[in-house]
Amino acid sequence: MAIYSPSLPKSLGRGLLKAEPGSLEFEDIQHFLIHRSPALAARYEFLTFREPAAGRAWLGAMTEKVTTAAAVRSGQLDTRWVTVALSWNGMRGLGLDDHSLASFPEEFRQGMATRAEVLGLTGRNHPEHWKSGLASADLHAIVILFARDVPERERCRVEHEKFLLQCQGVEVLSSLDLEAIPPFDYAHEHFGYRDRLSQPAIEGTGEEPMPGSGPAIKAGEFVLGYPDEEGPSAGGPKPEMLSRNGSYIAYLMMEEHVGAFRDFLRQHGETHDEQELVAAKLIGRWRSGAPLVLTPEKDDPELAGDYQRTNDFDYGKMDPHGYGCPLGAHIRRMNPRDTAANMNRRKMIRRGGTYGAPLPEDAPEDGRERGIAAFVGCASLVRQFEFAMNVWANDPSFHELGNERDPIVGTQDGSFDMTIPKRPIRNKIKRLPAFTTIRGGAYFFLPGIKALRYLASLT
Amino acid sequence: MAARVIEAPATPEEKLRDWTKPAAMAIPKEGYVSVKNGRYGPIYPRTPACHGFTIIAKIKPGREDAIRSYGKTIEKAITDIPDVLETLKLHYLRWVLFDIGQDTYFMYQGIFDTDFDKYTEDAVALFKKVGVNTVFENLEGFPEDWKTNVPAFVKFLREHQCPSFLEYGEYPYATADEIKKALQLKAKFSEMLDLMQ
Numbered sequence: 001m002a003i004y005s006p007s008l009p010k011s012l013g014r015g016l017l018k019a020e021p022g023s024l025e026f027e028d029i030q031h032f033l034i035h036r037s038p039a040l041a042a043r044y045e046f047l048t049f050r051e052p053a054a055g056r057a058w059l060g061a062m063t064e065k066v067t068t069a070a071a072v073r074s075g076q077l078d079t080r081w082v083t084v085a086l087s088w089n090g091m092r093g094l095g096l097d098d099h100s101l102a103s104f105p106e107e108f109r110q111g112m113a114t115r116a117e118v119l120g121l122t123g124r125n126h127p128e129h130w131k132s133g134l135a136s137a138d139l140h141a142i143v144i145l146f147a148r149d150v151p152e153r154e155r156c157r158v159e160h161e162k163f164l165l166q167c168q169g170v171e172v173l174s175s176l177d178l179e180a181i182p183p184f185d186y187a188h189e190h191f192g193y194r195d196r197l198s199q200p201a202i203e204g205t206g207e208e209p210m211p212g213s214g215p216a217i218k219a220g221e222f223v224l225g226y227p228d229e230e231g232p233s234a235g236g237p238k239p240e241m242l243s244r245n246g247s248y249i250a251y252l253m254m255e256e257h258v259g260a261f262r263d264f265l266r267q268h269g270e271t272h273d274e275q276e277l278v279a280a281k282l283i284g285r286w287r288s289g290a291p292l293v294l295t296p297e298k299d300d301p302e303l304a305g306d307y308q309r310t311n312d313f314d315y316g317k318m319d320p321h322g323y324g325c326p327l328g329a330h331i332r333r334m335n336p337r338d339t340a341a342n343m344n345r346r347k348m349i350r351r352g353g354t355y356g357a358p359l360p361e362d363a364p365e366d367g368r369e370r371g372i373a374a375f376v377g378c379a380s381l382v383r384q385f386e387f388a389m390n391v392w393a394n395d396p397s398f399h400e401l402g403n404e405r406d407p408i409v410g411t412q413d414g415s416f417d418m419t420i421p422k423r424p425i426r427n428k429i430k431r432l433p434a435f436t437t438i439r440g441g442a443y444f445f446l447p448g449i450k451a452l453r454y455l456a457s458l459t
Numbered sequence: 460m461a462a463r464v465i466e467a468p469a470t471p472e473e474k475l476r477d478w479t480k481p482a483a484m485a486i487p488k489e490g491y492v493s494v495k496n497g498r499y500g501p502i503y504p505r506t507p508a509c510h511g512f513t514i515i516a517k518i519k520p521g522r523e524d525a526i527r528s529y530g531k532t533i534e535k536a537i538t539d540i541p542d543v544l545e546t547l548k549l550h551y552l553r554w555v556l557f558d559i560g561q562d563t564y565f566m567y568q569g570i571f572d573t574d575f576d577k578y579t580e581d582a583v584a585l586f587k588k589v590g591v592n593t594v595f596e597n598l599e600g601f602p603e604d605w606k607t608n609v610p611a612f613v614k615f616l617r618e619h620q621c622p623s624f625l626e627y628g629e630y631p632y633a634t635a636d637e638i639k640k641a642l643q644l645k646a647k648f649s650e651m652l653d654l655m656q
Contacts, residue, residue, distance in 0.1 A: 105610070106610070107498070115496075117495060117496045118496055118497060118498050230584070230587060230606075230607075231607070232607075234604070234607035234608070235607065235608060341546035341581055341584070341585075342546070342580075342581065342584045345584065382498050382499070382610075383580065383609070386498050387498065387577070387580075390497070390498055391573075391574075391577055395574075397572070397634070400634055400636050400637060402476075
């Protein structure tokens with residue numbers, strides 16, 4: 001999952017990014033999946049359209065506020081970045097015709113709540129427990145505001161609030177404020193794990209893949225209307241205007257039970273070093289971000305932050321049995337690298353941030369909600385996001401493990417295990433507790449700018 | 460040793476999987492004991508005989524020889540690259556042609572360890588990667604755009620799947636990888652014993 005980082009994205013840090021010949025229509029693509037914004041605060045607003053005309057008026061005005069990929073690439077230093085996305089019900093609520101609505105893929109038409117079982121969202125993760133109206137058919141749109149800092153976010157919040165007063169018929173179902181958590185020297189989440197270390201580079205953006213990440217991925221894996229890893233794009237929503245430069249995003253709001261997590265570490269490690277090793281084994285990286293495959297015995301924070309080295313490893317040759325990184329560790333499940341087939345068709349772009357106040361070290365669980373609210377962007381929810389959740393996160397038989405799920409994003413109910421390979425005898429942690437709970441989620445379509453204008457001008 | 464009959468493959472039962480006890484599973488007519496949804500529709504249960512399918516479809520007139528020659532194509536592909544189908548996590552394939560009246564039907568049985576949806580996605584990717592067309596192109600109703608339309612491929616398979624009503628495993632739930640590891644272990648132990656002579 002991705003967390004805010006104060007560091008400038010590589011694009012801005014280097015200044016103007018050079019467009020490659022035949023590359024993407026950056027002026028028509030929302031920046032969201034193409035370039036990360038250097039935000040320290042954010043706000044997500046979930047909206048419903050009570051009147052189609054009001055929804056279209058709102059969308060028309062908001063489209064002009066959306067930050068394009070071209071704007072970020074130009075090197076201009078913005079203080080806020082706006083993204084707008086729509087649910088299938090939202091496009092219906094704007095008055096899109098039945099033929100077009102039917103041209104969207106089935107999983108998107110159904111929505112995340114209906115697909116809960118596929119995603120392993122059962123037990124306390126089930127949509128019946130979700131709040132904020134996310135499981136409701138009334139959820140029509142999301143505005144994702146990334147802001148340079150909290151005052152800028154508040155300024156934008158007030159501005160949008162004022163604008164909504166002029167749009168009778170568009171209502172906020174719920175909202176979520178997000179802020180980066182200290183220390184701010186690198187992006188991390190509430191458990192303390194460094195994040196944003198492994199993201200695919202998109203071909204045509206000029207971004208160089210990190211060593212060990214393989215070549216840049218065809219843009220069609222993330223943006224509709226471009227060739228993907230298997231050839232020309234096909235089967236996008238109709239009319240073509242809608243699919244050109246659009247993407248799908250899956251939203252997940254995941255509460256992190258920091259107290260339970262720390263208790264677990266204390267139960268399974270007597271010393272600080274032992275606890276850090278258990279934490280590392282769950283994820284596959286030390287909390288600093290250093291990968292266990294490269295440094296299995298002790299942490300190496302310098303390696304963690306060295307982008308030339310921190311991703312430069314495989315599993316099949318360097319750690320086939322999982323003595324460094326366990327076979328069921330989070331990063332080995334969610335990106336099996338060389339040990340899974342068709343990896344280039346399963347890549348995803350992650351965005352998002354942390355919400356809730358951090359739990360101070362050594363403080364007991366305070367019962368306050370905190371976690372990650374993140375997005376996964378892709379060209380096919382069923383092939384990319386749903387596959388990752390269904391097979392990599394929640395299939396107990398993954399890598400022949402038999403009775404395990406992803407220790408962080410898998411659905412845990414206290415009945416699964418975690419095997420930590422170790423010579424001479426492996427360590428099996430029985431009945432792993434749930435460290436997280438999914439509090440909400442939704443599928444959205446992230447249209448291109450022209451498609452947003454088309455939707456706003458429906459009659 | 461008495462065979463164990465499992466009526467419902469609920470998750471807790473699956474956790475008690477024991478390869479030492481032969482097991483059978485009777486499956487209702489619909490093909491599911493309880494409906495669990497997968498990415499492309501209800502998931503057929505993992506039985507003591509693992510995942511699998513039995514696809515039965517009418518062949519296009521005059522295509523019998525093409526289908527039979529496809530057997531040779533696969534045989535050569537495996538000879539050239541023995542692990543070419545490795546990603547499918549297969550145990551066995553069985554292809555049969557048979558007549559009903561004037562029509563000829565093709566039966567494709569596969570036993571494998573991934574779920575039905577993942578098998579199909581992997582198969583489409585594999586066929587495209589190695590540049591072979593699929594034998595299914597000789598079947599009536601098969602989508603011509605299968606290479607770019609995985610959901611249509613999956614839909615065809617689901618529509619022509621004939622679920623078992625009984626499946627049995629002498630060593631239930633063991634995966635192909637586990638069996639291969641056990642055989643490797645036996646070979647390594649034999650080698651170790653040789654070295655100790």
